[in-house]
Amino acid sequence: MNEQDIPIDIHVNKLSDWLISRRIADKNWQRNIKDxxxxxxxxxxxxxxxxxxxxxxxxxxxxxxxxxxxxxxLKTTEKDSKNIFGSYSSQRMKDWIAVVKSYEKDNLYLAEAAQLLSRNINYEIPSARKQMTTLEKLSNEALTKSQDAVKSENILKNEFHVACQQLGINGDNIKQELVEKIKDLPDMQDKIVKNLIPAIKSPVTLYQNFCGNKHCLPVLKHLIEKGNTTVYEYKYNEAPIKVEEPPLPFNLTDNAADSNDNNEIDFGDDNGDEGIDFGGDDAEVNLEVGEINWGDDVDAEAGNANEIDFNISLEGSGIVVESDGMSGGVARQDEAYALLDSPNYRDNLLDELYELESFLKLRLYELASSDKVHVISMSLLDHDTDHDAKSINEMVKNIDAVLAALTASTYMQIYQIKHSPKFVDILTNKLKQKLRGIEKFKYNQVAYRNKSVELKESAAALVPNLTKMIEQTKALLKHTEKDISKRYKNRVVNLMGANF
Structure with missing residues (x-):
């Protein structure tokens, strides 16, 4: 085989050592490259x-x-400076010719080319590609986060609308709408009582017969007999002539706590020394008391006029004496609440319902037990054949339904709104927090979307630089192969390891 047909294979990373080992380049070439x-x-x-x-x-x-x-x-741009001897008088041309000659001394340009090829192939090009990949990855992550923000926003919106629907409000003015829901509380309580009375009437009778006490379960018994009356009527067994329910314990506006000074009654001068003016200065007031007619003709000559006859009948005198009790009273504070609306008596009501439910469940257990020898607590009801396991089980279901209505989340929320200003603030803040979260996710959507576009543009901006670097590296590779090939009788030179 002809020597010229044998290719020269050199790895790019070994090119610098290869040039130095064959004395083509000086091992101290880096000292001269600075000049x-x-x-x-x-x-x-x-x-x-x-x-x-x-x-x-x-x-x-x-x-x-x-x-x-x-x-x-420059041969084209500086052609006017060329003299008859073929040299250029242009300083530009002289400077660049001097640069080329400095490069050619000790083949300095080949040593530099070897370093440039190794650096571009091993570091610069992979680094640019890695940077592009990282930017594209970050762009996709930002876009994903933007899409996640949309999902999170929709979830919060749905939670907010569901919460508003459960409370029966629109959510435009949360606190105002929550307080307005208090007006629905009486209707809700009336509906509960309407279902409660037929559900508990029979169980209460059964329990009273078992206890032998007609006064047990007083709140439930009162509800059966008179309904959801005021606490005043429950306590005194008489309806009040006036109900003054406590005002709501919170303000809806900043001006709700206005001063009441202008509403006070003006009694005139505050000077306590002045008496009541009856029409004359220093006039003596004669308060003459007339004689009381008690309905009998009293003979002045027969007896003492100052004696009072206590045997007079009031029926004939026209005077009406009210009966003893609290009739004509005013229900104030907690007494003005309905039984289901009063925090104290509502708890009593729940206690009685749980007590009644426990009794019925224990009775069910006794009826379902195959061995009644060990069960003696219910023996007093053995003679009662009107209520079997099926009927008692139905009673338990009815009481459970009443308890569910009394402890339902919607009802309890409105009930707590009325009696707890702190709960109103908590509920309001909870809903407003969802609104703030919705706004935050809206902002994140735009921010992440813009960030994604920005990162994608940054990655795209690296493409021309990377393309140009690859082209220049390929050109430098070919020039280097060609230059080395001339030194070895135009043998084929292959610089390996250049993976673009």
């Missing part, structure tokens, strides 16, 4: 306005082969 770079920097300060030069020099690391191209361009 060459300084000359290039000085030459670049005075360059003609040429499109090819601008394109060649823009963003490029000027190497030996670039300098040769610059000289070729």
């Amino acid at each position: 060459v770079r300084n000359k290039i920097n000085e030459a670049l300060k005075d360059m003609p306005g040429n499109d090819k030069l601008i394109e060649l020099l823009s963003g490029s690391y000027i190497n030996y082969f670039h300098c040769q191209e610059i000289i070729e361009i």
Whole structure:
């Protein structure tokens, strides 16, 4: 085989050592390269306005082969400075020719080319690609976060609307609407009582018969007999003539707590020394008391006029004496609440319902037990054949339904709104927090979307630089292969390890 047909294979990473080992380049070439770079920097300060030069020099690391191209361009731009001997008097041309000669001394340009190839192939190009990949990944992550923010916003919106629907409000003015829901409480309580009375009437009778006490379960018994009356009527067994329910314990507006000074009654001068004016200055007031007619003709001559006859009948006198008790009273504070509306008596009601439910469940257990020898607590009801396991089980279901209505979340929320200003604030803040979360996710959507676009544009901006770097590296690779090939009788030179 002819020697010229044998290719020369050199790995890019070993090219610098290969050049030094064959004495093509000096092992101390890096000491001299600084002078060459300084000359290039000085030459670049005075360059003609040429499109090819601008394109060649823009963003490029000027190497030996670039300098040769610059000289070729200057031969056109500086042709007027060429003398009859073929040399150029242009300083620009002289500077770049000096740069090329400095490069060619000890083949400095080949050593630099080997370093540039190794750096670009192993570091610069992979780093640019990695940076692009990272930016694209971050862009996709930002877009995913934007989409997640949309989902989170929709979830919060749905939770907010569901919460508002459960409370029966629109959510435009949360606290105002919550307080307005208090007006629905009486109707809800009336509906509960309407279902409660037929549900508990029979169980209460059964329990009273078992206890032998007609006064047990007093609240339930009162509800059966008179309904959801005021606490006043429950306590005194008489309806009040006036109900003054306590005002709501919270303000809806900043001006709700206005001063009441203007509503006070003006009794005139505050001077306590002045008496009541009956019409005359220093006039003596004669308060003459007339004689009381008790309905009998009293003979003044027969007896003492100052004696009172206590045997007079009031029926004939026209005077009406009210019966004893609290009739004519005013229900105030807690006594003004209905039984289901009073915090104290509502708890008593629940206790009685749970007590009644426990009794019925115990009776069910006794009826379901196959061994009644050990069960003696219910023996008093053995004679009662009106209620079997099926009927008692139905009673338990009815009481459970009443308890469910009394402890339902919607009812309890409105009940607590009325009696707890702190609960109103908590509920309001909870709903407003969802609204703030919705606004936050809306902001995050736009922010992440813009960030995704920005990162994608940054990645796209690296593409031209990467493409240009690859093209320049390929060109430098070919120039280097060609240069080495000339040194070895035009043998084929393959610089391996350049994976673009």
